[in-house]
Amino acid sequence: MSTIPVLGDERPGAPAAPGAPPPAAGGRPSAGPYLAYAARRLVQAVLVILLAYVITFVVLSVIGNNPIASQLANPQSGLGPDEVKRLESFYGVNKPVLERLWLDLSRFVRGDFGISLQSRLPVSELIRTALPYTLKLAGLALALSLLFAAALAFASQRFPWRWGREAARSVPSFFLSVPNFVIGLILIQVLSFHLHAFNVLEPDAFVGTLCAAIALAVPISAPLSEVLIANLDNESSQEYVLVARSRGLSERKIFLRHLIKPSSLPAVTMAAIITGELMGGALVTEEVFGRTGVGTVMYSAVSTGDTPVLQAVVALAAVVFVVVNLVADLLAPLLDPRVEIVGPKSAPGLVRGLGRGFQAGNRLGTRA
Numbered sequence: 001m002s003t004i005p006v007l008g009d010e011r012p013g014a015p016a017a018p019g020a021p022p023p024a025a026g027g028r029p030s031a032g033p034y035l036a037y038a039a040r041r042l043v044q045a046v047l048v049i050l051l052a053y054v055i056t057f058v059v060l061s062v063i064g065n066n067p068i069a070s071q072l073a074n075p076q077s078g079l080g081p082d083e084v085k086r087l088e089s090f091y092g093v094n095k096p097v098l099e100r101l102w103l104d105l106s107r108f109v110r111g112d113f114g115i116s117l118q119s120r121l122p123v124s125e126l127i128r129t130a131l132p133y134t135l136k137l138a139g140l141a142l143a144l145s146l147l148f149a150a151a152l153a154f155a156s157q158r159f160p161w162r163w164g165r166e167a168a169r170s171v172p173s174f175f176l177s178v179p180n181f182v183i184g185l186i187l188i189q190v191l192s193f194h195l196h197a198f199n200v201l202e203p204d205a206f207v208g209t210l211c212a213a214i215a216l217a218v219p220i221s222a223p224l225s226e227v228l229i230a231n232l233d234n235e236s237s238q239e240y241v242l243v244a245r246s247r248g249l250s251e252r253k254i255f256l257r258h259l260i261k262p263s264s265l266p267a268v269t270m271a272a273i274i275t276g277e278l279m280g281g282a283l284v285t286e287e288v289f290g291r292t293g294v295g296t297v298m299y300s301a302v303s304t305g306d307t308p309v310l311q312a313v314v315a316l317a318a319v320v321f322v323v324v325n326l327v328a329d330l331l332a333p334l335l336d337p338r339v340e341i342v343g344p345k346s347a348p349g350l351v352r353g354l355g356r357g358f359q360a361g362n363r364l365g366t367r368a
Contacts, residue, residue: 176222272328
């Protein structure tokens with residue numbers, strides 16, 4: 001097992017002296033072990049995505065009746081005989097399950113999600129058209145949630161009066177108790193109907209997008225801020241902080257130079273874990289604000305039983321979740337040199353990653 005040594009000692013690989021601060025401000029892991037770790041994690045991520053797609057295929061297309069075959073056989077589907085034959089051939093309806101799985105998986109690797117049974121358009125085209133709107137909303141909401149969490153954590157540590165610090169610690173519980181759709185309805189009522197800050201008929205305008213992002217960011221920021229506050233409290237009681245104080249460093253320098261970086265690692269991990277909730281919440285928020293996005297595509301697919309679109313959206317959620325978790329894993333040793341880079345014996349991480357990736361897709365489908 002390769003280990004990232006605690007930096008700060010001038011001798012390479014030497015252990016840190018008791019009470020010495022972790023030099024997170026400048027420490028970096030060794031290039032060789034880190035690149036090997038990154039390559040292993042990348043391979044694991046690819047395997048998790050493929051396995052998540054296989055599980056999605058089994059759940060949607062194998063268990064019970066074949067929904068694609070049922071939809072094509074439905075006389076009310078509006079499909080002509082030629083279209084039915086073409087789609088049956090494309091999806092291999094009459095072929096064995098393993099052959100259908102291979103067809104689906106090979107198309108997925110090429111970025112081909114099949115053809116929508118309702119619109120007769122390529123599913124990848126539907127996703128490509130709607131995805132930028134959802135990513136814009138989710139990205140802005142994630143940035144706002146990190147900003148809210150950082151502000152609350154800073155206030156809990158550096159606010160000059162005790163009542164302010166205690167209030168900052170109480171806010172996350174309140175944020176967590178309010179659903180995002182309730183916040184969205186309040187913002188629409190106040191900012192659109194009363195203050196006329198944006199038009200509900202144009203929800204994709206900047207103010208409308210910002211309001212939707214705030215509604216999505218407030219509940220998401222609660223666990224982030226709680227984790228960040230708890231880790232700041234824990235790091236503040238470490239010996240290296242006491243040593244830094246004894247050397248005359250100001251509280252401001254201790255906070256900025258020695259506490260922020262190691263304390264942010266759990267928050268980064270938490271941000272990756274809640275990505276599934278973020279994507280699922282984005283779909284609900286899009287419906288509340290009447291925005292264009294993957295939520296609209298998903299809602300239409302659920303209403304009409306369009307299995308290829310459902311499968312593509314669930315797989316897309318798993319891909320986003322796995323990629324974000326991969327980025328968080330790669331950032332962890334860079335944020336805190338005390339994090340160990342674990343060797344190949346950590347294979348259970350693949351199973352955990354698969355569970356998280358499929359859980360993200362499951363949350364997405366459940367919320368829609």
